[in-house]
Amino acid sequence: MPELPEVETVRRGLIPLLLGRTIERIVIRDSRLRYPVAKRRLQALLSGRKITAIKRRGKYLLISCGSHGILLAHLGMTGRFQFCTPRTAQASHTHAIFYLSGRKELRFVDPRRFGMLEAIHPEEVAKHSLLVDLGPEPLSPQFDGTLLSSVCHNRKRPIKNLIMDAKVVVGVGNIYASEALHWAGIHPHRAAGRLSHARIETLVDAIKNVLGRAISVGGTTLRDFSDPNEEAGYFAIELAVYDREGQPCHTCARVIKRSIQGNRSTFYCPACQR
DNA sequence: CGGGCGGCCTGGAGGC
């Protein structure tokens, strides 16, 4: 489901709902997510604790209970958080329920179970195996043309695969990789090492602009994404190439093509992207 | 060691 803009939209949506609430009780209904959910550790670190901050690293959400613990969560492809009351009918694939003060509940729903939930100590964040090798945040100043140029140097790997690699830069998934390459006028199959510095600068700008724009409109709703208030995102109507195979390019009217890269669909305009 | 790709899961869409 979600790439960085969707996760950021969820984070912003959860802040007013969760900050200041206490996690009174945690029920794991099905621990079979991407990794088995360590239920007792979750309860030991988080139950009885007050939520003080909600942060994001790449596509990971970090729901923090001060010095006591952090709920590290990943939505995978189909995960979502639902904020509701005890009377709300339970959706199928509700794997975890966090009972909150004020008679509210935070539920984790994930049909495909590619998501994850784990409780960690605050001091574990820096060296956690899932976080330690992550590249820079794409919207941070650290991610710039100089950095991406050095990563691209002499690499034969297609540029699309490279920008989707979380060790290079986090948060750029299949949709926004296709979109950013389109705006930068770069063919997704082009070897990273054969791009000029100027074009890499353009690509960095495109990534920042596409992600920033998507965040500002609440993410992309393609199939099943919505924020915790069940509001849909509106970026889908702005997609230039993604899921537009056979349709005309908005710039040059040539037909958008689809290819397979790394077992994933790639969409591009064969005329605008070289 | 870089990097391609299989596999993890379920459900929806579309073809017949």
Add this chain to the structure above:
DNA sequence: TGCCTCCAGGCCGCCC
């Protein structure tokens, strides 16, 4: 209506 195949926004880990 039903069955079958294909496809899906992520990411670890295996293997070349």
